[in-house]
Amino acid sequence: METRIDEIANAIFRFSTFVPEIEAPAGLTFNQFLVLGDEPLLFHTGPRRLFPLVRDAVSRLMPVERLRWITFGHYEADECGSMNEWLAVAPRAEVAHGMTGCNVSLIDMADRTPRVLADGEIIDLGSRRVRYLDTPHVPHGWEAGLIFEETTDTLLCGDLFTQYGNGPALTEGDIVGPAIAAEDTACFSALNPGMGATIRRLAALTPRTLALMHGPSFAGDSPAALAALADDYDRRVRLAAQEVGL
Numbered sequence: 001m002e003t004r005i006d007e008i009a010n011a012i013f014r015f016s017t018f019v020p021e022i023e024a025p026a027g028l029t030f031n032q033f034l035v036l037g038d039e040p041l042l043f044h045t046g047p048r049r050l051f052p053l054v055r056d057a058v059s060r061l062m063p064v065e066r067l068r069w070i071t072f073g074h075y076e077a078d079e080c081g082s083m084n085e086w087l088a089v090a091p092r093a094e095v096a097h098g099m100t101g102c103n104v105s106l107i108d109m110a111d112r113t114p115r116v117l118a119d120g121e122i123i124d125l126g127s128r129r130v131r132y133l134d135t136p137h138v139p140h141g142w143e144a145g146l147i148f149e150e151t152t153d154t155l156l157c158g159d160l161f162t163q164y165g166n167g168p169a170l171t172e173g174d175i176v177g178p179a180i181a182a183e184d185t186a187c188f189s190a191l192n193p194g195m196g197a198t199i200r201r202l203a204a205l206t207p208r209t210l211a212l213m214h215g216p217s218f219a220g221d222s223p224a225a226l227a228a229l230a231d232d233y234d235r236r237v238r239l240a241a242q243e244v245g246l
């Protein structure tokens with residue numbers, strides 16, 4: 001396995017490792033994002049088994065001990081499995097996440113006390129800022145949350161738009177169709193009545209780039225893609241409600 005590195009927005013780098021065995025023959029990418037700045041931030045650590053690959057990829061861009069912030073969509077191995085390995089190699093690094101993630105898991109599971117972020121709170125990286133957004137249960141996990149980088153209008157959108165395959169680093173092609181197909185296959189989302197509204201709130205940020213954890217980054221009409229994804233989840237929720245007679 002190898003980890004490729006691409007700059008998907010100004011000084012935002014995507015590390016992508018393709019695992020062909022998942023849903024073979026399509027495979028699945030695992031992507032982490034490094035936001036460079038005075039206080040560099042890593043969004044997703046990757047699972048523990050990928051730590052050597054991701055650490056080496058980061059070290060090609062900056063000394064790993066410079067890492068200041070570690071954050072991720074939700075508490076799962078691919079999102080944060082190697083957070084303690086990162087805390088060990090980067091002495092000034094702090095895990096940052098929402099109140100639910102910190103209180104339910106991270107205060108106990110992280111080797112250093114995490115920073116608790118309120119919905120909408122800013123992390124100041126010095127030359128740039130990122131905004132933390134609570135997205136409970138979207139696409140899964142009570143503690144789910146995402147990051148919006150305000151200089152480049154990049155939404156680091158975690159498991160949203162998950163797709164199989166090993167596409168380009170950056171695309172303007174369709175990401176909604178492949179996401180709908182992956183949802184049909186894996187049923188990875190926790191369908192809930194607030195899902196469409198939560199995703200439309202992300203569309204209202206008018207992101208220019210969407211940084212997918214499992215798939216290419218997207219530089220097309222991001223608000224329209226988010227609106228289409230929200231519509232599809234509303235459709236799924238309506239169908240699920242009808243099936244139980246609601």
Ligand SMILES: [Fe+2]
Nearest residue numbers: 074076140159
């Ligand atoms: Fe996940």
Ligand SMILES: [Fe+2]
Nearest residue numbers: 078079159213
């Ligand atoms: Fe994931």
